[in-house]
Amino acid sequence: MLRRYSNSRSFSDNLKLGVFTAVIAGMVNVASVILFYSFTSNLTGHFAVFAQEIADGKWFQMLVVFFWIILFFGGSFLSNILVINSNKRNAFLSHSIPMVLEILCFVGVGIYGQFFYQETLTETEILVSVLLFSMGLQNGLTASLSNFQVKTTHLTGLTTDLALHLSMLTKKEYRENQAVVEKTKLMASIMFSYVVGGVVSGLVIHYFQFQVFYLVSIAMAGVIVYDYVKSTLSTKKILKERVLMREQISRLASSALPARPNGIGQHKRQSVAESK
Amino acid sequence: MKTRLYISVIFVLSCLSVFGYYVFSHSHYPEKAIIGEWKEVSWVYDRNNDNEKVKQEIDEDERASIANHLVVHQFENWTFGPEKKIKLHERNGNEHYAKWLMKDRGRILMLTNPDGTQEVYSVESLKKNELVLHFETDVHARGIVKITLKKIG
Numbered sequence: 001m002l003r004r005y006s007n008s009r010s011f012s013d014n015l016k017l018g019v020f021t022a023v024i025a026g027m028v029n030v031a032s033v034i035l036f037y038s039f040t041s042n043l044t045g046h047f048a049v050f051a052q053e054i055a056d057g058k059w060f061q062m063l064v065v066f067f068w069i070i071l072f073f074g075g076s077f078l079s080n081i082l083v084i085n086s087n088k089r090n091a092f093l094s095h096s097i098p099m100v101l102e103i104l105c106f107v108g109v110g111i112y113g114q115f116f117y118q119e120t121l122t123e124t125e126i127l128v129s130v131l132l133f134s135m136g137l138q139n140g141l142t143a144s145l146s147n148f149q150v151k152t153t154h155l156t157g158l159t160t161d162l163a164l165h166l167s168m169l170t171k172k173e174y175r176e177n178q179a180v181v182e183k184t185k186l187m188a189s190i191m192f193s194y195v196v197g198g199v200v201s202g203l204v205i206h207y208f209q210f211q212v213f214y215l216v217s218i219a220m221a222g223v224i225v226y227d228y229v230k231s232t233l234s235t236k237k238i239l240k241e242r243v244l245m246r247e248q249i250s251r252l253a254s255s256a257l258p259a260r261p262n263g264i265g266q267h268k269r270q271s272v273a274e275s276k
Numbered sequence: 277m278k279t280r281l282y283i284s285v286i287f288v289l290s291c292l293s294v295f296g297y298y299v300f301s302h303s304h305y306p307e308k309a310i311i312g313e314w315k316e317v318s319w320v321y322d323r324n325n326d327n328e329k330v331k332q333e334i335d336e337d338e339r340a341s342i343a344n345h346l347v348v349h350q351f352e353n354w355t356f357g358p359e360k361k362i363k364l365h366e367r368n369g370n371e372h373y374a375k376w377l378m379k380d381r382g383r384i385l386m387l388t389n390p391d392g393t394q395e396v397y398s399v400e401s402l403k404k405n406e407l408v409l410h411f412e413t414d415v416h417a418r419g420i421v422k423i424t425l426k427k428i429g
Contacts, residue, residue: 037379060302061381067299070292119360119377122304129296 011182014146015189020223021142022152022190024216025135026197028106029153031212032131034205035113036124040131042154043072064125068132075136076143083144092231096224098141103220105134106213113210149183152190162187306382309402313355313429322410322420334421342413342421346395347372347387354425362387385409397423 029041039045046065053062079098086094109127117123139153151158165184168174175181205212319334334342343349351364351372362376375388382402387395400408400422407425 037384038381060299060305063295063299064303064381067296070295074292119379120304121307121378121382122300124379125303125381126300 009146009149011186014150015186017142017146018150018152018186018190019193020219021138021150022193023197023200024220025138025153026194026199027201027212027216028131028135030198030201031205032128034202035210036128038124038128040128041135042156043069043132044154044156068129071129071133072136072139075133075138076140077136079137079140080144083141092228095141095145096228098137099220099224102134102137103217105130105137106217106220110210110213110217113213117210149186150190152194155191155194158187158190162191303381306399306402307378309404310356310376310378310385310407311358312427313353314407314425315428316352316354317424317426318422320422320424322422343411346411347374347389348395348423353428355429 025041029039032038032040046068050062050065050069053059053065075098078101082094082097109130112123112127117127135153139151142150142152162184165180165187168180169184201212204215208215319339321334339349347364348354351366351370353365355363355365356376357363360375360377362374364372364374373390377386377388378384378399379386383399385397385399387397389395396411398410400410402408405427407427409423409425410420411423412419413421
């Protein structure tokens, strides 16, 4: 799910990544709306508010929103920098760093919210900044890994694309096109997962409050560990299969070659060495 | 190449930190500006009736019927304290205490009553001497009620 990059990813890889990160985004967004009265997984509304604050001449309010936008941007930028600078050997590490940073952000927000939060505006704005940065990290990571196929923190573009794909599926030629069908399934799954994440968060937050961010962190850590173990096991399996295949080939080769008369090969090698 | 990259990263992070510090050191402005004593000046519907050109004041009886779930309709003066306490009071000595909080960059004012009930108002404008609050009523055709307060202390 995390190791493979761009075109080497399968539909299943993108589906798993999309579903999981959409649940996280839905949970975080609903939690932040309930706790902070502010969206943290999408920026369209913030851009509108940014423009409105400029029009109203509320410069400090405008700067706060501008800072939020920069942090989301920075998160996405950082994720992609890590992905494009990774190689085959450190792919998993590079790809999981944004998720680890995201976990740290969630744990930080959870701890601060649970033990220190006085509900002041400054605190709220800083916590929203942290969550926006983490959502930027997540969106950058999923988009970068999946070659822009998976974006899970906002649904405006996805809803448009899903509508277009569903309208395409009304024609038989597109229904037989596997790429169109898979993309439609992927988008529908992301949308559904986002809503499920939001509903779960809305239901549990009244009991857990800020501790909901620990749940999200635990789920993310679990996925990283699962993906690491799975990819390590599959790498070991591939290596083992390769060794077995090599042995088989060499066995087949030795049994298929005719037996050489003694000394011929040796003589040839000696004559080559002498000529050198 | 790597040194240049590290310097760029440190530079960007430093700029962001300074910018963040500057922004957040001023972000408590609405919480500061609201502190003090405010007096209600008017209660009006955001939308007029067809035949009305000037917004009509909502009278006492109507206030009671549209805002009976809110404590604020019973009081004329609001005193916001720095400890997040608000005193709603009238000249006859009738008083009510609650906790106030601002959310969403100061665009939302939340009052929490001693019994745990919460009232949410949208802060339409907060100036040095004027505070305009909006709240939605069940009278959907007339929409939002606009409460204007003037600072008196």
